[in-house]
Amino acid sequence: MLPIDEPSDLFLHRETLTPSELALSAKLRAFVEGSVLPVINDAWERAEFPRGLLPELRDLDIAGTTIADYGGPGMTLREQGLTAFELSRGDGSVNTFMAVHSGLAMGTIHALGSPEQRQRWLPSMMQLERIGAFALTEPDHGSDAVALETTAERRGGRYVLNGRKRWIGNGASADIVLIWARDTSDGNVKAFVLDRAPGEDYPAGYDATDIAGKIGKRAIQQAEIDIVGLEIPSANLLAKSHDFRDVVAALDRTRLNVGWAALGHAVAAFDIALEYANERYQFGSALAGYQLVQERLVGMLTKISTMYGMCFRTTELGEIGDLTGTMTSMLKLHTAAASREVCREARDLLAGNGLLLENHVARHLTDSEINHTYEGTESIQTLLIGRDLTGISAFRRHARSETPATAESP
Structure with a gap:
């Protein structure tokens, strides 16, 4: 039987989580279910960030993620990944807001700023007093x-x-x-x-x-x-900012989280589809009892299982210093595409009900489209991996190019 609490986690990856990681996951999930989901659809329709969530986001002590000084939480890479996963499982906009603030902005200041610059900006950013x-x-x-x-x-x-x-x-x-x-x-x-x-x-x-x-x-x-x-x-001017390689390094640091975010969207959509298939009756039987529906659910679970494996393994390699840019490119390439496919299947299984925001799948589907594009499109990741695989660059280089860029900023 599948794990009762986590039907998407077929290979029991969560069994490897430490008590602190489990506590972080539970804290974030409670925030998502209690505070994000009740307000996010209205915010989504109005195209406005729900700024009323900022005090609770501050109290979660997640701003800065892996930064340990200047008031930061000093997360491990896996805790950082779990944060992106749980927030995205609730809503992609909330996760992206924090990813831009914590990963791209704060992470870059911490990596490239002088001690004076870090002290000037990071403490207030940790408290979400300044975004x-x-x-x-x-x-x-x-x-x-x-x-x-x-x-x-x-x-x-x-x-x-x-x-x-x-x-x-x-x-x-x-x-x-x-x-x-x-x-x-x-x-x-x-x-x-x-x-x-x-x-x-x-x-x-x-x-x-x-x-x-x-x-x-x-x-x-x-x-x-x-x-x-x-x-x-x-x-x-950030003191250690010298050339475009600093941009590449910043994006390499954050691309790992894009994989975890993609996993969050896929798991949310799968959970909703599985529950719906068991509760929705057509032609006298639950949808889950039909062979075509089971085939779809199994296909979704298979994609999610590969995503779980890649997220956990790349994060483990990152913790020991063996993670490469090619690995993160492959992670982004696969998880973004698989997440989009899972969300599309979930939307289709819910049929017309999948079009309604109240069922959340439509939001995850459209968010997965954005996830598929930023931090480097599928084509860009393919060319980066292909270059490292063959030793031949297929990019058409600008006269001033040092290294091909790999992302549209979120």
């Missing part, structure tokens, strides 16, 4: 973000930035915005921090507008940003 964003992608540069055109020109004690950004999570509401721009003095891409006090207007030269009309992850806003003559103090 972070990571501005990399541009209207004309998504997968080839290495060719970004936003510039930063040094003028005395400040840099003047000009350019455009697009698809920037939290970009129109964040207080700490990491803007990746090309330093005109040496041509290298570096991270510059826009720093505003909560509630204040953005400085002149930074004009951010939320993108409307998304089909997925509607409860987190992505912004289009016009940057014209934006002045950033030279002290806000």
Whole structure:
């Protein structure tokens, strides 16, 4: 028989969790079921982040994930993965909000900032008093973000930035915005921090507008940003930010979580479909009693089982320092595609009822489409893996390219 509490966990991966990991999982699941699910569909329809959840998110002590100093929780990689899994099992927008804030913004400041810069920004971000964003992608540069055109020109004690950004999570509401721009003095891409006090207007030269009309992850806003003559103090250039390899390293750190998030969406959709199949009667019998339905459920479980195995194994390799970029590319490639397929099957099993937000599957399905795109599309991950497999790069390189970019920022 399948595990009663976790029918999706056929190979008993959760049996390997430590008491602290189980406690974290239970805490997050209680938050999702008690606080997220009752409000998320309304927020999704309005395309607004449910900011009333911020105090509870703060009290969960998950901001910063693996950061152990500056007030951080010091999670293991597996605890970080479980956080992405449990939040995504509830809602993709809530997970992405925290992934942008904790992983991309805080993680980059911690990795590339000086001790003074870390102390200046991280403690308040740990408390969600100040929200972070990571501005990399541009209207004309998504997968080839290495060719970004936003510039930063040094003028005395400040840099003047000009350019455009697009698809920037939290970009129109964040207080700490990491803007990746090309330093005109040496041509290298570096991270510059826009720093505003909560509630204040953005400085002149930074004009951010939320993108409307998304089909997925509607409860987190992505912004289009016009940057014209934006002045950033030279002290806000991240001290260890030197070139585009720092971007690649930041995305490598977060891509592991995309796999766990994909697993969360798939497990949520599978659980809903399995319960529905047992409770829904047609032609005098439960749907679960029909061969075609059982075939679909087994196919979904098989995909989820491979996702579980990849998430746990890549995380284990990360803990011991053996995880490579090719491994995380394969993780992202497979889990994103499998999650989308599982969610699609679940939506189909619920038939017309699967189209209703109240049954949650439609939200996971459209969120899985977004998960499939950001942090590097399927094509980009394939080319990265193919390059390492064959030793031959199939990318068409920009004249300035150092390394192909691997992601559209969430």
